[in-house]
Amino acid sequence: MSLLKHLSCHLIFTLPVFIGAESVNEYYTTRWARCIYSSPDLSDMEYIDSYYFNKYLFTEFNSTLGRFVGFGEYGMKNAELWNNSTFLQRERANVDAGCRFNIRTKETAVRFKTLKPKVILSLVKQAGGRHPSVLMCSAYEFYPQHIKVSWLRDGKLMTSEVTATMEMANGDWCYQIHSELEYTPKSGEKISCMVEHASSTQPMIYDWDPSIPESENNKIAIGASGLVLGIITAAAGLVYYKKKLAGRILVPN
Numbered sequence: 001m002s003l004l005k006h007l008s009c010h011l012i013f014t015l016p017v018f019i020g021a022e023s024v025n026e027y028y029t030t031r032w033a034r035c036i037y038s039s040p041d042l043s044d045m046e047y048i049d050s051y052y053f054n055k056y057l058f059t060e061f062n063s064t065l066g067r068f069v070g071f072g073e074y075g076m077k078n079a080e081l082w083n084n085s086t087f088l089q090r091e092r093a094n095v096d097a098g099c100r101f102n103i104r105t106k107e108t109a110v111r112f113k114t115l116k117p118k119v120i121l122s123l124v125k126q127a128g129g130r131h132p133s134v135l136m137c138s139a140y141e142f143y144p145q146h147i148k149v150s151w152l153r154d155g156k157l158m159t160s161e162v163t164a165t166m167e168m169a170n171g172d173w174c175y176q177i178h179s180e181l182e183y184t185p186k187s188g189e190k191i192s193c194m195v196e197h198a199s200s201t202q203p204m205i206y207d208w209d210p211s212i213p214e215s216e217n218n219k220i221a222i223g224a225s226g227l228v229l230g231i232i233t234a235a236a237g238l239v240y241y242k243k244k245l246a247g248r249i250l251v252p253n
């Protein structure tokens, strides 16, 4: 009983706190306030403010009902008390002052922001013998999550032999997705990856350029880095040699 008295005082003290969790001798009272809506004009906004003792929900404000509802003996008494207090008016006002006001400012910052995907087309497996080619279309760092990646052969949608991953969260609000196409190359045809996303009003089309296969690109890259490494080694050797030579002349024994 003394615990409940303590709890009751404690709750009255924490009323002005919007969301809070505090421990009372290892017991927890938690307040969880949330704004729930789906309509873009926020007309269906519902404000729910729940009060927990440990994991037990004892009183909840629901803006659709316009009052507190209690659970259990203590929760019901508490709800009656709060329904008679000025706290009820403040909770009713929170649908506008808390939810709608905050969401309007946050929506412009988050909800309507888009980030255009960075799209990379690559050859995963080159056609050889009876094996078809596998192309991969990867879209990186886009927001929001919803995206559509498809493949075109000479401008016509290809449906078979396509495998795609789900959108994957990067953990920084951005997403990535990968789609693979298995196809048998024919000369003169054009393969493209089409990306449809909220960041662009038009579908974004990326053509695959088969003129330099990936393996050739790799060979060029390896050759180039070998050349750079060679030049650095030669330059370092030359500097070392010159320093040694200079040292001998300037400091004779």
Ligand SMILES: *[C@@H]1O[C@H](CO)[C@@H](O)[C@H](O)[C@H]1NC(C)=O
Residues within 6 Å of the ligand: 048, 062, 063, 064, 065
């Ligand atoms: C709030 O109350 C309304 C009306 O009873 C109900 O339809 C809705 O589900 C309640 N919301 C929550 C989150 O319990």
Ligand SMILES: *[C@@H]1O[C@H](CO)[C@@H](O)[C@H](O)[C@H]1NC(C)=O
Residues within 6 Å of the ligand: 080, 081, 084
């Ligand atoms: C709340 O108000 C009602 C009606 O005005 C009253 O009957 C009731 O006793 C009040 N309850 C508390 C806990 O003050």
